[in-house]
Amino acid sequence: xxxxxxxxxxxxxGMTNKKSLKCEQHLGHNAMYWYKQxxxxxxxxxxxxxxKEQTENNSVPSRFSPECPNSSxxxxxxxxxxxxxxxxxxxxxxxxxGGSETQYFGPGTRLLVL
Amino acid sequence: GQNIDQPTEMTATEGAIVQINCTYQTSGFNGLFWYQxxxxxxxxxxxxxxxxxxxxxxxxxSFLSRSKGYSYLLLKELxxxxxxxxxxxxxxxxxxxxxxxxxxxxxxx
Numbered sequence: 450x451x452x453x454x455x456x457x458x459x460x461x462x463g464m465t466n467k468k469s470l471k472c473e474q475h476l477g478h479n480a481m482y483w484y485k486q487x488x489x490x491x492x493x494x495x496x497x498x499x500x501k502e503q504t505e506n507n508s509v510p511s512r513f514s515p516e517c518p519n520s521s522x523x524x525x526x527x528x529x530x531x532x533x534x535x536x537x538x539x540x541x542x543x544x545x546x547g548g549s550e551t552q553y554f555g556p557g558t559r560l561l562v563l
Numbered sequence: 564g565q566n567i568d569q570p571t572e573m574t575a576t577e578g579a580i581v582q583i584n585c586t587y588q589t590s591g592f593n594g595l596f597w598y599q600x601x602x603x604x605x606x607x608x609x610x611x612x613x614x615x616x617x618x619x620x621x622x623x624x625s626f627l628s629r630s631k632g633y634s635y636l637l638l639k640e641l642x643x644x645x646x647x648x649x650x651x652x653x654x655x656x657x658x659x660x661x662x663x664x665x666x667x668x669x670x671x672x
Contacts, residue, residue, distance in 0.1 A: 554598075
């Protein structure tokens with residue numbers, strides 16, 4: 450148990466659907482992250498939030514929209530996705546952005562876009 | 564961008580030792596991490612190196628040479644449960660964490 454939970458664990462959606470991924474951390478951390486993990490590729494950082502403020506957006510397409518209502522919760526809203534967006538989406542948290550802190554990961558949401 | 568290289572796959576026998584190498588080229592350096600990821604599960608933190616040298620944690624050790632842009636993760640007394648993907652990640656001067664593609668280690672009986 451890493452203290453970071455994600456729902457749903459699996460999601461299948463059509464290209465015209467709208468869905469949201471949820472992440473919750475129970476570690477008292479102030480920074481949260483969204484990563485994309487495709488098969489045989491490195492983890493790709495998508496978004497970073499530090500104290501509820503978005504501090505990084507790594508040129509992610511607008512069909513991915515993050516939301517961080519508080520330091521414990523992070524959402525990724527999905528709409529009009531493409532089949533190449535199928536991947537494992539991982540949420541992580543750390544004490545805060547910067548410093549020597551370690552990131553702790555959730556189990557991920559396996560997304561399939563048809 | 565950052566460049567982090569590690570072997571794609573390694574196979575070893577139960578009880579043996581395996582060394583996973585990682586080389587990196589990044590804009591600045593603020594630490595190197597190793598994570599373990601079992602299939603279908605979250606990456607879990609294994610080790611952190613920011614100074615040169617060897618860090619030992621039980622059966623796992625991690626080494627760093629900043630001048631060479633090189634690290635390795637050493638797994639000793641391999642067990643079947645050590646079969647997993649091992650991710651090397653480097654934090655740059657902007658504190659951004661970049662990952663390698665991971666090394667899949669298969670432990671055979």
